[in-house]
Amino acid sequence: MKTNIGLALCLTGAALASAPLTAQDIRWGLQGTLSFPTSDLGDKGLLDNALGYGVGAHMLIAFPGGHAIVPRLDYAYFEKSSPTRRVQMLNVGADYNYFLSQQVNRGAYVGAGLGLGMAKFEMNPPGGSDNDTPNAVYGSVSAGYMFNAHMGAELRYVHAKYEPELFGAKPEFTSPVIQASFLYRF
Numbered sequence: 001m002k003t004n005i006g007l008a009l010c011l012t013g014a015a016l017a018s019a020p021l022t023a024q025d026i027r028w029g030l031q032g033t034l035s036f037p038t039s040d041l042g043d044k045g046l047l048d049n050a051l052g053y054g055v056g057a058h059m060l061i062a063f064p065g066g067h068a069i070v071p072r073l074d075y076a077y078f079e080k081s082s083p084t085r086r087v088q089m090l091n092v093g094a095d096y097n098y099f100l101s102q103q104v105n106r107g108a109y110v111g112a113g114l115g116l117g118m119a120k121f122e123m124n125p126p127g128g129s130d131n132d133t134p135n136a137v138y139g140s141v142s143a144g145y146m147f148n149a150h151m152g153a154e155l156r157y158v159h160a161k162y163e164p165e166l167f168g169a170k171p172e173f174t175s176p177v178i179q180a181s182f183l184y185r186f
Contacts, residue, residue, distance in 0.1 A: 025060075025061075025062040025104065025105075026059060026060070026061050026062070027059070027060040027062070027105065027185045027186060028057070028058075028059055028060075028185065028186050029057070029058045029059070029060060029183055029184055029185035029186065030055070030056065030057055030058075030183075030184050031055070031056045031057075031058065031074075031154070031181040031182065031183045031184070032054075032055055032181065032182050033053070033054035033055065033056065033074070033076065033179045033180065033181040033182075034051060034052070034053065034054075034179070034180050034181075035051070035052035035053065035054055035076045035078070035177050035178070035179045036049070036051060036052070036177065036178045036179075037049060037050070037052065037078060037087075037175065037176075037177055038176045038177065038178060039174045039175065039176045047078050047080050047085060047087060048080050050078055050079065050080045051078075052076045052077055052078035052079075052087075052177075053076070053077055054074060054075050054076035054077065054089075054179070055074075055075055056072060056073055056074035056075060056181075057072070057073050058070050058071065058072035058073070058183075059071050059072075060097075060104070060105060060185060062104035062105065063104070065102055066098055066099035066100070066101060066102035066103060066104055066109075067096070067097075067098060067099075067104070068096070068097040068098075068099070068104045068105075068109075069094055069095070069096060069097075070094060070095040070096075070097055070111070070113070071093075071094045072091075072092075072093060072094065072095060072113075072115075073090070073091070073092055074089075074090070074091040074179075075088070075089070075090050075091075076088070076089045076091075076177065076179070077089075083123070083124055083125040083126060084122070084123075084124040085122065085123050085124070086120075086121075086122040087119060087120070087121055087122075088119065088120045089117060089118070089119045089175075089177075090117070090118045090119075091115050091116070091117045091118075091138055091158065092115050092116050092118075093113050093114055093115015093116060093138065093140075094113055094114065094115065095111045095112065095113030095140065095142065096111055096112055096113065097109045097110070097111035097142075097144075098110055098111065099146075105146050105149055105185065106146055106149075107145065107146060108143070108144070108145050109143070109144050109145070109146070110141075110142065110143050111140075111141070111142040111143070111144070112139070112140065112141050112142070113139070113140040113141075113142070114137070114138070114139055114140075115137070115138055115140075116135060116136075116137060116138070117135065117136050117137070117138040117158075117160040117162075118133065118135050119133065119134055119135075119136070119160075119162050119164070119175075120132075120133045121133075121134070121162070121164040121166060121173075123166055123167070128167070130166045130167050131164075131166075132164035132165045132166055133164075134162045134163055134164045134165075136160040136161055136162050136163075137160065138158055138159060138160035139158075139159050139160075140156055140157060140158045140159070141156070141157050142154055142155065142156040142157070143155055144181075144183070146183075146185075149185070150184060150185050150186070151182075151183065151184055151185075152182075152183040152185070153180070153181065153182055153183065154179075154180075154181045154183055155178070155179070155180055155181075156178070156179040156180075156181065157176060157177075157178055157179075158175075158176065158177045158179065159174070159175070159176045159177075160174075160175050161173070161174050161175070162175055
């Protein structure tokens with residue numbers, strides 16, 4: 001598992017280091033996100049498909065022909081009560097986006113990405129509480145649309161596998177999350 005994390009960080013670092021060499025344009029942006037947990041993360045009595053909220057920041061590095069690298073930082077928060085269960089996720093990675101118009105930051109695009117996900121699982125049932133902060137490599141696919149040079153929307157599917165140690169057990173949560181985001185680029 002540590003080899004996968006190291007490999008993901010090396011690949012992300014290499015992409016980020018080489019990106020500015022031939023980039024046409026660099027833009028900064030923010031996103032607000034609604035997140036829906038699916039699979040084990042949403043089931044298993046953990047979150048019961050509770051809707052999560054998130055924020056993030058990104059940098060769009062544009063290349064000729066509609067290609068872009070998007071380093072990003074995403075934070076998502078999920079909470080379910082009775083008993084209280086919380087999951088917080090912080091994802092650091094980079095996406096590759098291809099704009100169908102062949103002009104970066106205009107119209108529809110598709111993308112894929114890799115990165116490192118860090119999570120905090122908290123459970124507070126009656127009579128005790130426990131938490132753990134596992135890490136995992138994540139992969140993502142996305143599709144979006146830029147309405148103009150500053151505003152857009154994106155639908156993203158992020159998949160990671162976390163193994164938190166809670167109450168002496170180490171359950172495995174495959175955590176696909178579907179995210180709908182509003183993007184604003186400066």
